[in-house]
Amino acid sequence: MAALYEGYTLCGLVPALNQSHSGIQGVEEERDSDHVVVTDSTRCVTLYKVSDQKPLSSWAVKQGQTLTCPTVYNSQTKEYVAVSDSKVIRIWKEEDILLDKTFKATVSSEVWRVHSAPGGEPVVLFQRGAVRLLDSLLSAPQQHIEEVLPQEETIRWSxxxxxxxQQFVIFTTEQKGCNFLYLQRLNPNTLQRYRLEREEPGLSPLSFSASYRDKHLCLLYLxxxxxxYQSVVSLRGLGAEEAGQALPLPRSLLLVLPVGEGLLEAASALVLDEVHIAVVGVPHPSAGAGNDFLCIWNTNFQTLQAGKEMAGKIYGQIWSFSNKLFIPHGKTLSVNPYECPKSSLASALGKLRQTKSEESRAAASVPSWNNLLHGDKAQPSRAAETRKTRTTRKTQSTPSSTTDQVLELIKTAAAEEVQREVDGLISRSDVLELQPSVGQLASSLVSRSLTDPAFYTPSTLAQLVHTRSLCHSVCPGLVLLALEKxxxxLCQLCMQFFPDIPEAITCACLKAFISLPDVDAEKLSLEPDSVSFMETLTAGQRGPTGLQNGFSPTSCDEERTDPVGGGGTKEEDKEKSTPAEQICPVGLHKAVLLNEVLMTAYSDTFLLPHLKDLSSQxxxxxxxxxxxLYVKYSQDASPQMHGLRSPNQSQIMDWVGLLLDAHFLVLVMTPEAKGLLLDLHRFVKSQVRLVFELGKIEGSLEELNKMKGKKTDVGQYSIEVIELF
Known part of the structure; x- marks a missing residue:
């Protein structure tokens, strides 16, 4: 899953007087990924070392002169190229101090942009659409520059x-509400013109972004x-048709971003890789009004994977170099590192930690791809049927209402009537037919419950969760509503059936569960299988006393010499006194809820920051x-019974490691935690001892395996002696 890491400020901004422009024309990569060149909207060019957040050099043109396009770096000659007053090309090196004393040449036509890329010679794009290689242009600066674009057609992006x-210059233009794409190939020179499909009247793209994949140009526009939208153009065999002959350019809709009631004014979408795009200036789906956000979306799964609020005004500008996003906002230019791992369905749904048997494994949240492709009717699993409430098994005689009618009813009707209609709709619907409407029903119920405190339908929401057609991404407010109420x-059901609960929500549930008084927890009605497991686990105060899974409460006392760590001191031995019996530190129902947290999918990177918010108690x-739990699992060889929902030992140890990583200093300084840390230290030593012994067994088995190959024929009666060292 994509991630946004903590950002930092590269430099301050001096926005224009009307506050509509950031004051930055462009940010371009320099010699490597740690150096960028920033061009402001007036006279100054500055070289920054990104990791140090400091300027290395700065240059400015004279008073009265203006830089009219972003400065670029020529990696072949190690020179900077800029344009002032639209016609004067300036070239200098890093050691130069005064721009007025460096090389400059005046050309015969106004320049739109100078472009440079690693491995390619800089090119100059003129405002009327002509393209020249920089060296060719400087050999005769006053050469005639043709006009490629028709009258009233202007360049918007390039x-x-x-x-x-092969070198390609790509630019888009606008003429009387129509937008065009130009592809200019150099050596040999070919030019192709495409017409973009029109959107609603009066709407033109706010931003463009292009990427090259598999010999195709992918154009993204917001x-x-x-x-x-995305349009794909093959770069193979571009024809030499005249630019006036515009070919239609098909498009496909990638995303529909939330914009609220109005239209976006300053926003940009930028391609990060094949499936991820960064969007700045668009409201966060769950943050209400406001557009001060940077988000990373996965276009394959239509999911928001990372979001970050940006302080101050957003100007709709964004640049990306070497997994860093450069964004001007307010009065700063900030650097926001990001990561986009290879996308897959598993990573989009979360990192699943459960390793349960097939019988206890939850059913899929969506019908299988084979069923969708080949039309086979999905059949709900027997496990799903056993969890359904009795209200789902109603007769077909219930008066029928469409989904739209029920959605309208949710807005105003009483809770009892809403529950009756939703139950009837669910009981009449097929699994595949129900899938698209479950999210709408749940979102409407959550929205009504948030705005009307007197309205809440817990059984209906639980029934919708039981359909397994719901996930957190479809209804992000459901778990938070359950916590509020x-x-x-309902929280337990969501944690069981939702594969994509964010780590922040998981920690919010953990806080609520662990702060819940045991007296109140025992009054709760929870999922029977999980309760049965805890009843079984706590029924016997002591399990078998033998060594199980490498650990026994008595084993550490009996052994004075550790095969790998050496013997302990007398002071340590005093701390190893075995308790008379293991007593669960929390109530049974509270333990059931904590078990759900242990079994919830998570990613270490995203979970650790939220765990730090927990109090030391x-x-x-x-x-x-x-x-x-660890001691109980160690005393019993098979504490996890088939059919009962329970965490495994790997999940328990993973959470121990997470908590120690997040609160190590706090725990070391907390007197109450001293004995606990010593116990955890014993756990680690027991696991090391177990691995050590397993290693010896592995060596013995390898020797036995080698002996099989050397085995000779023996008679009907023989005695073989095998020595293990």
Missing amino acids: TYIVAES YPNGRV KDYF DVVLFLQYLSY
Whole structure:
């Protein structure tokens, strides 16, 4: 899953007087990924070292002169190229101090942009559409520059791509509400013109972004209504047709971003890789009004994977170099590192930690791809049927209402009537037919519950979760609503059936569960299988006393010499006194809820920052419970019974490691945690001892395996002696 890491400020900004422009013309990569050149909207060019957040050099043109396009770096000659007053090309090196004393040449036509890319010679794009290689232009600066664009057609955006030793200048234009794409190939020179499909009247793209993939140009563009389109053009064998002959350019809709009630004014979408795009200036789906956000979307799965609020005004500008996003906002230019791992369905849904048997594994959240492709009717699993409430098994005689009618009813009707109609709709619908409408029904119920405190339908929401056609991305407010209403049964269901619960929500549930008084927890009605597991686990105070899974409470006392770590001191031995019996530090129902947290999917990177918000008392209590589980699992060879929902030992140890990583200093300085940390230290030593012994067994088995190959024929009666060292 994509991630945005903590950003930092590269430099301050001096926005224009009307506050509509950031004051920056462009940010371009320099010699490597740690150096960028920033061009402001007036006279100054500055070289920054990104990791040090400091300027290395700065140059400025004279008073009265203006830089009219972003400065670029020529990697072949190690020179900077800029244009002032639209016609004067300036070239200098880093050691030069005064621009007025460096090389400059005046050309015969106004320049739109100078583009440069690693491995390619800089090119100059003129405002009327002509393209020249920089060296060719400077050999005769006053040469005639043809006009490629028709009258009243102006350039809006351009870029430069070097692909397979071919150089392409790509730019878009606008003429009387129509938008065009131009592809200019150099050596040999060919030009192709395409007409973009029109959007709603009066709407033109806010931003463009291009990428090269598999010998194709992928053009991404964002409209003010939040629609993001993609057009794909083959770069093989571009014809030499006249630019006036515009070919239609098909498009496909990638995303429909949330824009609220109005239209976007300052926003940009930027291609990051094949499936991820960065969007700035678009409202966050769950943050209400406001457009001060940077988001990373996955276009394959239509999911928002990372979001970050940006302080100050957004200007709709964004640049990306070497996994860093450069964004001007307010009065700063910030650098935001990001990561976009290779996309897959598993990563989009979360990192699943559960390793359960096939019988206890939850059913898929969506019908299988084979069923969707080949039309086979999906059949709900037997496990899903056993979890459904009795209200789902109603007769077909219930008066029929369409989904739209029920959605309208949710807005105004009483809770009892809404529950009756939703139950009837669910009981009549097929699994595949129900899938698209479950999210709408759940979102409407959550929205009504948030705006009307007197309205809440817990059984209906639980029934929608039981359909397994719902996930957190479809209805992000459901778990938070359940926490607000202290509906912990609904929280438990969501954690069981939702594969994509964010780590922040998981930690919010953990806080609520661990702070819940045991007296109140025992009054809750929770999922029977999970309760049965805890009842079984706590029924016997002591399990078998033999060594199980490498650990026994008595084993450490009996052994004075550690095969790998050496013997302990007398002081340590005193700390190893075995408790008379293991008592669960939390109530049974509270333990059931904590088990759901242990079994929820998560990613270490995203979970750790949220775990740091836990108080020291909560951390100690949670670690005590994890310690209790570990000891119980070690005493019993098979504490996980088939058919009962329970965490596994790997999940328990993973959470111990997470909590220690997040709160190590706090725990070391907390007197109450001393004994707990010593117990955890014993766990680690027991695991090391177990691995050590397993290593010896592995060596013995390898020797036995080698002996099989050397085995000789023996008679009917023989005695073989095998020595193990």
